[in-house]
Amino acid sequence: MENATLVNEQSRERLLKSAQWSRYLAIISFVGLALSVIQTVVGIVVGQDGAASGIIGLVISGVITFIMASNLMNYSKLTKLSMETGDGAQLSQAFYHMKIYFTIMGVLCIIMISLLVLGILIALLVGLLQ
C-alpha cells in the first residue's frame, strides 16, 4: 500500500515545536544528571556513609537517564535539521531516536510496576505468615 502521509506545513510547525521542547527537556535532564554526579563525587570525597551504594545507584540511573536524554536530544536535532533540509531520511532517524526514548520509558514503567506488585505480594505474604 502506497503510504501517502506527508509532512506538510502544519505538521512541520508542530514537529519543530515538539523538537524545541524536547531539546529543552533533554538539556534539563543532562544538567540534573551532572548535578547527581557532582553530588555523589562530593559524597565520596567527604566520606559520607552510604556513598558506595550511591555510586551503584548513580551508575544505573545515570546511564539510563543519559541514554534517554541523548536520544531525546538526537530526535530534536535531527527533526530540526530535516525540517530545514527537507531530508526524509533524517526525519526517519529522528523518529528512530524517539522510538528508543519511548521504549526505554515503557520498559522502565513495566519494571517499576512489577517491582511494585512484587513488593505488595511480599508484604501480603509476610502479613499472612505472621
Place this chain on the structure above:
Amino acid sequence: MLEQNKESIFGIQIDLDSRDYLLETCKWARFLAIVGMVISGLLMVLMIFSFFSLSQVNDAFSGFYVLYILVYLGVIAIYIYPVIALYRFSKKLRIGIDQADQLEFNEGLRFLKGTFRYMGIMTIIILAIYSIILLIALIGGISNFI
C-alpha cells in the same frame, strides 16, 4: 534551490522505516498513557477513601473538606493532562498512518507537541518553586548569622 527545498519539505514522505518507528512509538505512548490513567483512577479512589475516613473523624471542619477535594482534584488534573495528550497522540498518529489520513496525522503531532510543551512548562514551574525555596532557606540561614 530554495524551490527545491520548499517542495521537498512539503513532500517528505513517511517511508517504511519512519512508519515502523512511529507505530512502535505509538504503542509505547499508548501503554504509558494507560498506566497514567490507571494511576489517576487509583488516586481518585484514594481521595474518596481518605475523604470518607476523614469525615468520620472531624465533623466541625466542613470548609476544610471543600479545600481538600479541590486540592486533590487539582493534583489529579495536573497529572492527567499530559496523560490524555499522550493517549490522543498515539491514537491519532496510529489512525493517520494506517489510513493515510493527513489531518489525523497532524492532529497526532499536535498532541505530541502538547505533551512535550506541558512537560517543559511543568519542569520550569517546579524548578522555579525549588529556586524560591532554596532562596528562602539561604536567606533564612544567612539571617541567622546576622
